[in-house]
Amino acid sequence: MISARSIRVRGVVQGVGFRPFVYRLAQEHGLAGWVLNGEEGVAICAEGTERKLTAFIDAIQTQAPPAAVISEIEVQPVEPSGFTGFTIRESERRERPTVRISPDLPVCDPCLQELSDPANPRYQYPYINCTNCGPRYTVILALPYDRPNTTMKPWPLDAYCDAEYHNPANRRFHAQPVACPHCGPHYFLKDAEGATLGDDQAIQRTVELLHQGKIVAIKGLGGYHLACDARNPAAIGAMRERKYRKEKPFAVMVKDLNVARTIIDVSPDIEALLTFAARPIVLAAAKSELPGVAPDNDDLGVMLPYTPLHHLLFAAGAPEVLVMTSANRSSEPIAYDEQDAFDRLAGVADAFLVGERPIARRVDDSVARAGTFGPAILRRSRGYAPGAVANLPIARPLLAVGADLKNSVTLAVDGQAFVSQHIGDLDHYQAFQAFQETIRDLVAMYDVSWDDLLVVHDAHPQYLSTTYSLSLPAAEKHAVQHHRAHVGSVLAERGEWDKRVLGVSFDGTGYGDDGSIWGGEFFAGSVREGFQRVAHLRRASLPGGDAAAQHPVQAAAGFLAQIEGLPDLSAAPFDFPSRYQHALELVHKEVRSFTTTSVGRLFDSAAALLGFTRAITFEGQAAMWLEVLARKSDGAEVYPFPFANGELDFRPLLRAVAADRKHGRKQPEIARAFQRGVAQGLCATIKALCRERQLDTVVLSGGVFQNELLLSDIRDVLSGEPLAIWTNHAVPPNDGGISLGQAALAAFLGEAPPGLPREVPDA
Ligand SMILES: [Zn+2]
Ligand SMILES: [Zn+2]
Numbered sequence: 001m002i003s004a005r006s007i008r009v010r011g012v013v014q015g016v017g018f019r020p021f022v023y024r025l026a027q028e029h030g031l032a033g034w035v036l037n038g039e040e041g042v043a044i045c046a047e048g049t050e051r052k053l054t055a056f057i058d059a060i061q062t063q064a065p066p067a068a069v070i071s072e073i074e075v076q077p078v079e080p081s082g083f084t085g086f087t088i089r090e091s092e093r094r095e096r097p098t099v100r101i102s103p104d105l106p107v108c109d110p111c112l113q114e115l116s117d118p119a120n121p122r123y124q125y126p127y128i129n130c131t132n133c134g135p136r137y138t139v140i141l142a143l144p145y146d147r148p149n150t151t152m153k154p155w156p157l158d159a160y161c162d163a164e165y166h167n168p169a170n171r172r173f174h175a176q177p178v179a180c181p182h183c184g185p186h187y188f189l190k191d192a193e194g195a196t197l198g199d200d201q202a203i204q205r206t207v208e209l210l211h212q213g214k215i216v217a218i219k220g221l222g223g224y225h226l227a228c229d230a231r232n233p234a235a236i237g238a239m240r241e242r243k244y245r246k247e248k249p250f251a252v253m254v255k256d257l258n259v260a261r262t263i264i265d266v267s268p269d270i271e272a273l274l275t276f277a278a279r280p281i282v283l284a285a286a287k288s289e290l291p292g293v294a295p296d297n298d299d300l301g302v303m304l305p306y307t308p309l310h311h312l313l314f315a316a317g318a319p320e321v322l323v324m325t326s327a328n329r330s331s332e333p334i335a336y337d338e339q340d341a342f343d344r345l346a347g348v349a350d351a352f353l354v355g356e357r358p359i360a361r362r363v364d365d366s367v368a369r370a371g372t373f374g375p376a377i378l379r380r381s382r383g384y385a386p387g388a389v390a391n392l393p394i395a396r397p398l399l400a401v402g403a404d405l406k407n408s409v410t411l412a413v414d415g416q417a418f419v420s421q422h423i424g425d426l427d428h429y430q431a432f433q434a435f436q437e438t439i440r441d442l443v444a445m446y447d448v449s450w451d452d453l454l455v456v457h458d459a460h461p462q463y464l465s466t467t468y469s470l471s472l473p474a475a476e477k478h479a480v481q482h483h484r485a486h487v488g489s490v491l492a493e494r495g496e497w498d499k500r501v502l503g504v505s506f507d508g509t510g511y512g513d514d515g516s517i518w519g520g521e522f523f524a525g526s527v528r529e530g531f532q533r534v535a536h537l538r539r540a541s542l543p544g545g546d547a548a549a550q551h552p553v554q555a556a557a558g559f560l561a562q563i564e565g566l567p568d569l570s571a572a573p574f575d576f577p578s579r580y581q582h583a584l585e586l587v588h589k590e591v592r593s594f595t596t597t598s599v600g601r602l603f604d605s606a607a608a609l610l611g612f613t614r615a616i617t618f619e620g621q622a623a624m625w626l627e628v629l630a631r632k633s634d635g636a637e638v639y640p641f642p643f644a645n646g647e648l649d650f651r652p653l654l655r656a657v658a659a660d661r662k663h664g665r666k667q668p669e670i671a672r673a674f675q676r677g678v679a680q681g682l683c684a685t686i687k688a689l690c691r692e693r694q695l696d697t698v699v700l701s702g703g704v705f706q707n708e709l710l711l712s713d714i715r716d717v718l719s720g721e722p723l724a725i726w727t728n729h730a731v732p733p734n735d736g737g738i739s740l741g742q743a744a745l746a747a748f749l750g751e752a753p754p755g756l757p758r759e760v761p762d763a
Contacts, residue, residue: 003050004033004080009060010041011071012387015102015145017131018042019088020173021065029056032083036090037144047080066132067105067277069387088168100416101137101145101445103383104221104363106279106306108133110171115308116315121160124200125181126309127357130171137386137421138222138359139177143445147176151358158183177357185356187219187309192350200316203309206353207318215239217327217349221307222363222382222421223336224327226349227253229319236292236323242348243325248618249294251281251301251365253324255314263288263321264300269370278383279306280366293323298628301367306383309355326364336362361441362434363421372711373727380408380731385421386442389730389740390492392417394747397448399439399474400456401465402739403482403510405619406732407435410739411442417492417743418442422736425619426464436468450474456746458482458738460511478746482510483521484531485741486701486733492744493730497527501726502534502686502695507702508600508619509549517542519598519702520648522685524693528748534689535646542596543586551615552608552622555601557583558593560658563651567662569609574661576613599678599704602650606674609657610667620703627707630675633668641681648685653677679713690723697724701741703734 009018014037022035022044031048046056057075064070107115111128114120122128129135142149157165161180164172172178179185181199189202197205206216213235215228226243228235230252240246254260260274264284273282286300294300303324305311314320327345336359341352367379377384392398398412407423420438424431443450455474457466459481470477480488487503503523512518513533520537541558548554553576560566561584569576587593600623604612607622610629616622639656642649653674660670686698698718705711705727718725731737 001049002047002080003053004045004047004078005053005057006076006078007044007046007057007060008038008041008072008074009044009070010073012067012069012100012102013042014100015131015136015176016067016105017065017171017173017175018068020131020168020170021063021068022060023086023088023168023173025056025059025063026086029059031056032086034083034087034089036088039144045078045081045083046086047083066108067102071388088174100388100418101140101143101386103278103385103387104135104138105133105277105383106304107308107311111308112311115311121182122180124203124312125179125184126187126199126203126307126312126355127177127179127184128308129175129177129179131173131175132171134175134177135221135357138361138363138382139357140445141360145176150176151360152177152179152184155179155184187353187355190352190354202353203312203316206351207313207316209351210318210322213238214350215242215348216351216353217341217345218309218313218324218353219341219355219359220309222359222361224341224345225324226327226345227322227324230290230293230321230323231319233291239323239325240292243328245325246617247295247621249297249299249301250323250325251303251367252290252293253303253305253310253322255318255320256304259320260302260304263290264302267370269375273368273370273375274302274304276383278366278368279304280368280377280383283367283369283378290321296625296628298631303365309353324365361421361438366422369708371727372708372715373725374729376706376728377730377732378706378734378736379406379422380419380736381421386418388416388418390417390744391415391495392492392744392747393497396452396454397446398454398456398743398746399443399448399469400480400739400742400746401435401439401458401469402742403458403735404460404463404465405508406735407431407465408731408736408739409435409439409442410743411446411448412743412747413446413448417740418446419731419740432464435465454478454746456480456742458485458511458742459513463511478749480742480745481513482738483507483512483518483702484523484745485738487523487531487699487741488527488744489731489737489741490699490701490726490728491527492740493728494726497748499697500524500526500529500695501697501699502689502693503531503699503701504682504686505702506599506682506700506704508704509546509598512597516595517545517598519596519600519704520602521597522689524689524695527744530745530748534693535643535648535685537597537599537602538647538649538651539595539597540601540650541587542594542598542601543583544592545594548583548601549604549616549619551579552604552612553577553580554583556580556605556608558587558596559602559605559650559654560584561587563655563658566655566658569658573611573664574609574613576608599702602654602678603704605654606657606671609654609661610671620706623704623707626671627675627709629668630671630709631668633666633672635669635672637669637673637676638680639673639677641677643681643685643688648681653681675707675709676713679710679717683714683717686718686723687721696722697726699726701728701733701737705733
């Protein structure tokens, strides 16, 4: 008795070897029918006995290819058509693609074996790949994912590659970027003298240059890296000088896990992150010092090789630990195009290792950490983007443009929320260009019509993302407040639309309902009903507005102006520069002073009192410095940070910091007591508000929660309490997660009952 089934598989199932997998499985089970790539995923029609069909459907789920992510499988009985064999049919294209584009994948083990096998036609070929590995998002120009829609279009397949491409039993069946040295693109090295070397000579020479302490720009999957020997302080010094990057830590790439173990502590959680398909940069405790790589930091950012080229470099004898940092100056976006790289990196790189395959779009390395509450992503980019991270209950397309710092954008199509790669800080011209390109790119790729589109932006009227989105020809536009978006991002990851929670958003800067600068907010509510602000940090002044974020002493002036009886801060041990006095005058005269509840600035103020009196050179630097200091002490003291009448009062906290510093107490002990004070005050507030409002779940999001010591203190203080703590795992807790939260809150706009505003302004 022959039966038939129509099967639809949704999720990341295209460009990951799914059709050949289904084909082989059907052969094994002796089934007839077909498989094809549809606009909604993979469609299968299978005919055979009931027993065989059941086993086949089970195997689809349990034996799927490593890079596939099945989100849904739908099976319906149909009338048998009497097929005689099993075939792979041509892709179908209908109105709007809702397939998920696979993120880029690291080179797989079978390809690595071929890469090092002198008998293989792809021996030492830097562009080796197959359906289980290689580039995806960084080569796709349009959907559906077929070779003419990729940056491999200029390289027609030769007979050898063509045979593999068309053989369903082969690992390269329909591997769109497939190529060999005979028919595909090549690498070459351009040095300062203009000499050019190809392929293995290029790699050999690159290795020599790295050993000589030179800086080489190396083309990767989503852009150029600048590489140098991480154990050569002179090379690192040159890199910092030429790249205008004074202090921000550099990431390193290590030859393999064994080398990783010599420079960082590799726990099972960290090993899982290092070897995860996204191959992110993983932040972990440093074991040995690499001078100049991560100044004033106990952590090191480490990643494993992920392209065939990286493996070839190490196999050819490159230094086992390489600095591999995005090729750009300061916080500009990564260079990804040859001319752009040559122009922007002239004078930075001593040579360029250039591959001919074009990069479709810039995608930086991702950054992750094995956090207190589980894995945390700090920069979500290569290997994760443009994966869908949530399923929103909204049918119409929605574009959320994020915030101006650490920007990402989210496009929801048929409810699937695709979060873009990390774009960067929009006040940099190139990042703002990249932001516009990414929006155009996603909207075009998913064939979204501007006439249907709901655009969501931050409530800050002067954000570039806001003014740009207001210029878009979209059907409808809405603002979502920054800190509600942070809280919403955590709930969106979990698909929790109705769960009422206490949302805590501790952050640097965000535009509040009252026009002041928020960043220490407590909300009660749910995604569906909206969030009401129920408590906040005591208000302080912020002299000079956003400029105060660059100068901890300037932020400190705004907070300390409210505290009586402080010692003379211009004298030792504080030695505040004159900027402090000027800022204090602004506060007292109420000139160019804004109101803030930012916990980020509270950390800056404490850092200033502890000795960080210079300007910062990257966002969050002073708070990171304070955290590192606090880790050096195991003191148990807790400075007071009382909560009353809806306000957390920072005055006793900062008074204690100033007094102990004046009395000569060791800085790490003071930093530790400050951090414990923040955790204790936060937890007391959480307990009081949850009791009062009968809530059992707390959401923590916002840039301040990148502070792992704070998170572990919170966990310790709340252990034993009947409270669930939810944090971000799929998107960053910093502003990189804002676009997802905006999308989630906007998806429910229209749903609030009449008379109940979704965003209740602070009374
Ligand atoms: Zn492979
Ligand atoms: Zn070929």
